[in-house]
Amino acid sequence: MDPSLERVKAEGKAGAVAFPLGVYPIEPMEPRAGYSVRFEQADGDDDEGEWEEWPDRYVFEIVCPAPRLPALWRTLASLLPPRVYPILDVMGHDAYREIDPYIAYDLVGLEHLIDGTRRYGPFLFEDGLVGFGAMCDEPFAYIFIDEHKIITVRCEPEDKETFEQALAAFDLEAVPEPLGVDAAAHEHRGVLLTPEDRPDLLSAEEIVERLRDLWALTLNIDTETNTDDDGRDLGTTAWRCVVRVRTEEDDLPPGAGEPPGSPDAADGDPDDDDPSPVAPEPPASYRYAEVLLHASSLREAEDLAYEAASDLASRTPPNQAASPNHPSPGPSSTSQPTAAPSKPTPAKPGPAKAGPTKQGPASAPRQGGSPPGAFGEPGAADEFEDDLLGLLEDEAFVVQADRMTPEAFSELLATGGERGARRIRQGVARVVLTRWLN
DSSP states (O other): OOTTOOOOEEEETTEEEEOOTTEEESSOOOOBOEEEEEEEOOOOOOTTSOSOOOOSEEEEEEEOOGGGHHHHHHHHHTTSOSEEEEEEEEOOSOTTOSOEEEEESSOEEHHHHHHHHHHTHHHHHHOTTEEEEEEEETTEEEEEEOTTOOEEEEEOGGGHHHHHHHHHTTTOOBOSSOBOGGGSOEEEOOOOOOOTTOTTSOOHHHHHHHHHHHHTEEEOSOTTOOBOTTOOBOOSEEEEEEEEEEEEOOOOOTTTTSOTTOTTTEESOTTSSSOEEOOOOOOEEEEEEEEEEEESSHHHHHHHHHHHHHHHHHTSOHHHHOBSSOOOOSOOOOOEEEOOOOOOOOOOOOOOOSSOOOOOTTOOOOGGGOOSSOOSSTTHHHHHHHHHHTGGGOSEEEEEEEEEOHHHHHHHHHHTTOOSOOOOOTTOOEEEEEEEEO
């Protein structure tokens, strides 16, 4: 955490309200902690039958002082069933998309969700560029903390009283309109400090990567098209991909990596005078490849990035490919002044159909584990799911795929000594530069 950041407070009618370190008002305001609740009726499928209905539900909008947010989250999360779909929204580095919406397509144990918030709580609860939560459909429940650290809860009518009792335990009362930081002009900023001489400190990108592994998250966008937030078709664009490449350290001494006397460190009776040591399974290590390319969809960009990173790894000996440090795959987060936007409404869960997907900062998973959209061929969605389930065992994994403006792409190419091949030809997908990141 950046020690230079100061927490902003504002006086409300019930006393001072402290804001998160990563998002704060830049104009006078009178915050109001508490919650509002309203009823939403089951709204059914859309015209194409793409989305299954959500049941009748109550919606809570909750404003909580920042120092109490972690404890409130733990209380609310304890009301979820044992298996949920985690959600993560990140204001990333894509030039044509404001928010990267991640979702788990398969149910994940609640303990993994809690473990992620325990490990990376300061980032999740304080950073103004990230939101997170979870949902489930049996019974239906939805909890999401957005980038303003405003909590949205959706629950079935029979669970309404339970959530009200949880909020009352934190002295949060029903008010006509709770007022958080999003009720005024405000500024977002990252809260992590990662100087170059401290590689042991995790960057936001590294935390997102680890949460993707822990929560089995997938970028919830249509992988077969290339549009901006307004739905405009962009055609072929420049991309920067970061690929995690798995390598094996094969030069470890026998028994390395295991404590003496452990079952994996010796073969035979541990009381023998001279047990026969055996080398344990070589620990996996990783190196990160940066791939700069032209592509017309996320699917095409990832396919090219995989091939380029695999080719690079084949030309690099394993002992040279191992790297103990992760990269910082993207520009540092900067403050972003914004007006007060309306709160997003999450997409409805349901089986995937052909055509573009509905998406949003808090997108819901499709039932049955299918990814958003169809891929044009029968069985392609099932193949995608199989790839997801094997994510942790993959030899390579694209941890970041961001579109870039032509100007930014040319500047990045120049750092690699590439001063040509800057022109993007529509319909032509190609790799321009591949290199290892330190």
